[in-house]
Amino acid sequence: MNAVVLGIGNTILTDEAAGVRTVEAMEQAYRMPSNVLIIDGGTSGMEMIEDLSNLDFLLVVDVVKTGAVPGTLVKISGSEIPVFFRDKLSPHQIGLPDVLASLELLDAIPKEIVVLGVEPISLELGIEMTDTIAATIPQLMAMAVDELTVRGYVLEPLVAAAV
Numbered sequence: 001m002n003a004v005v006l007g008i009g010n011t012i013l014t015d016e017a018a019g020v021r022t023v024e025a026m027e028q029a030y031r032m033p034s035n036v037l038i039i040d041g042g043t044s045g046m047e048m049i050e051d052l053s054n055l056d057f058l059l060v061v062d063v064v065k066t067g068a069v070p071g072t073l074v075k076i077s078g079s080e081i082p083v084f085f086r087d088k089l090s091p092h093q094i095g096l097p098d099v100l101a102s103l104e105l106l107d108a109i110p111k112e113i114v115v116l117g118v119e120p121i122s123l124e125l126g127i128e129m130t131d132t133i134a135a136t137i138p139q140l141m142a143m144a145v146d147e148l149t150v151r152g153y154v155l156e157p158l159v160a161a162a163v
Helices: 014-029 080-087 096-105 137-150
Strands: 003-008 036-042 057-063 073-077 113-118
Touching: 003 014, 003 137, 014 036, 014 057, 014 113, 014 137, 057 137, 073 080, 073 137, 113 137
Parallel strands: 003 036, 003 057, 057 113
Antiparallel strands: 073 113
């Protein structure tokens, strides 16, 4: 059972960095089992096709524009996924819909896809997320860990070094 946790976003557009920052936090907090790959996808596109081929589970972490209150956490799965990608709720042009369409044509689409996201406040140029969105990173990480855990993936917490 192979899985990928894919954090996507542009780290120079304030809150757009939430997906990338979430997977960075996961890498610092957990040792992943050998069958789980964490990818900082940034604003990548078709170059991810090999890493996303024939997965059992793809977990995408991103910012999403749904019209909800900024800071609202969102989970999109199942039949909502095609609608999510058709409507381009994510503000950047990562090309993930194109990657998934290509994987489908190659008969290599992940068996299950879940998108976890947060409604952004700002997508202005800047390297610091707004406080509200930065505060959701631990919650997004916990949601991601839960999604993996319920599917049988065992993440090992890393022990913080003594101060």
